[in-house]
Amino acid sequence: MSATPGSAAATKNQTPRSRVILASLIGTTIEFYDFYVYATAAVAVFPALFFTGNDDTAKLLASMATFAAAFIARPIGSIIFGHYGDRIGRKATLIGALLTMGIATFLIGLLPTYQQIGLWAPAMLTILRFCQGLGLGGEWSGASLLATEYAEEGKRARAAMWPQLGAPFGFIIANGFFLILTIAFGFNSAANPDGVSHSFLIWGWRIPFLASIVMVAIGLWVRFKLEETPVFAEVQEAKKVVKAPVAEVFKKNWLQLIQGTFIMLATYVLFYLMTAWILSYGIGKPSAGMLGIPYQEFLILQLIAVLLFAAFVPVSGWLADKYGRRSSQLVITACIALFGLTFKFLIDPALTGTGADVSVWRVLVFLCIGMTLMGLTFGSMSAILPELFPTNVRYTGSGIAYNVSSILGAAITPYMAVWLNADFGVGAVGLYLTLGAVLTLIALFFSPETKNVDLAKL
Structure with a gap:
């Protein structure tokens, strides 16, 4: 809940709500753009340029492993940026997180390939991917607090949905950019007949990474114009800022850490199945148990489906404000568990077809259901x-x-989805999602309803 009108913090913090919305939205859009650019390249570009060998599945798994490096870094980033966000404030910390992510993404666009410097190439790629994770680890929570700590009473979930829109917006910009480039360069799959000599694989793939620096500059300009959130300003005025936020949260709020971790679990599993893995499965070779849809065609299907992702983010905020966070998420997560049971029916090559014979509408229905739930x-x-x-x-x-x-x-x-599909078929990938949803349902069942929590209360 925002500061009350008569409080000193409210008086000092007169940042227009439109600027708060823009700052929380544009920052997460940039951050997720950077992340998606990497995810797309990890499937369609990096296996050919940064890894060696003749086994396409092995190279894809190696590329997915570098993709995972950022997730190892993200908790570290949340500790580093969280410390400063709770010590010196949300604004300065958000600027630091944006710079960390943006610079790492730009430098990936300058990297030499395996053919040029050998094993140093994947090593440097992994390091920069780790730095991307550090930045995103500090970005999301800061942007969320920016939205929630300025929100009106009773409308907090609807205000908080603005930074969440950065995910589908970043996806649309990143994948739309890649689609335009692949059309312009005449590149339709990583297994193109020209091999790594194709101009897109030589330099075209670098353009989205290098262009991110322009978006970072815009994001910095918006965030420099912000003032501190009124809720945190009250904490500063009351001199209740803690010296060691990490130690404090583990000492007094360890249960909430566990609850929050598993409440978010199903969302993450669904998110990365519907973005990173499904691209590799959709364009992968039928001989490896995948669908063999042309790269450009599959990107178009993803871009259509992600519009539903963006459309239902505001719906989620409205449902959470009207019916409560816990109640709405219990129903939604149960639907995710059921969706996991449909993978074999909707996208198994034996039923859906492959290559030129694939049922595009069946695949699109799968993507649309997944993105709506997302x-x-x-x-x-x-x-x-x-x-x-x-x-x-x-x-x-x-x-x-x-x-x-x-x-x-x-x-x-x-990584698990690639392995499960290779050894047990796509139905096993769906069961993996169902398992994640069941764990989230358990966490939600034992968690409190937070709809009426006073954010200014310590």
Whole structure:
């Protein structure tokens, strides 16, 4: 809840609500753009350029392993940026997180390949991917607090959905950019007849990474114009800022850390199945148990489906404000568990077809259901997790829960999905999602309703 009109903090913090919305939205859009650019390249570009060998599945798994490096870094980033976010404030910390992510993404666009410098190439790629994770580890919780700590009473989940829109917006920009480039360069799959001599694989793939620096500059300009959130300003005035937020949150709020981690689990598993893994499965070779859809065609299907992701994020915020966070998420997560049971029916090559014979409409239905559920579960998470923690450790607590969950639910998900499909078929991938949803249902069942929590109360 925002500061009361008569408080000193409210008087000092007169940042227009439109600027708060823009700052929380544009920052997460940039951060997720950077992340998706890497995810797309990890499937379509990096296996050919940064890894060696003749086994396509092995190279894809190696590329997915570098993708996972960022998730290992994210809890570390949440601790580092959370410490400063709860010590010196949300604004300065958000600027630091954005710079960390943006610079790492730009430098990836300058990297030499395996053919040029050997094993140093994947090593440097992994290091920069780790730095991307550090930045995103501090970005999400800060952007969420920016939205929630300025929100009007009774409308907190609807205000908190703005940074969540950064995920589908970043996806649309990143994948739309890649689609335009692949059309312009005449590149339609990583297994193109020209091999790594294709101009897109030589330099075209670098453009989205290098272009991110322009978006970072815009994001910095917006965030420099912000003032501190009124809720945190009250904590500063009351001199209740803690010296060691990490120690404090583990000492007094360890249960909330566990609850938040598993509340977010199903969302993460669904998210990275529907973004990173499904791209590799959709364009992968039928001989390896995948669908063999042309790269450009599959990107178009993803871009259509992600519009539903964006459309249902505001719906999620409205449902959470009207019916409560816990109640709405219990129903949505149960639907995710059921969706996991449909994988074999909707996208098994034996039923859906492959290559030129694939049932495009069947695949699109699968993507649309998954992305709709993604919007419904993701939209209110930026209200749920911060509401579990008091103000003086909220940046740290919500960030750690969100990013530890990223290790359990996202870091290994694309890797596990590739392995499960290769050994047991796509139905096993769906069961993996159902398992994640069941664990989230258990966490939600034992968690409190936070709809009416006073964010200014310590």
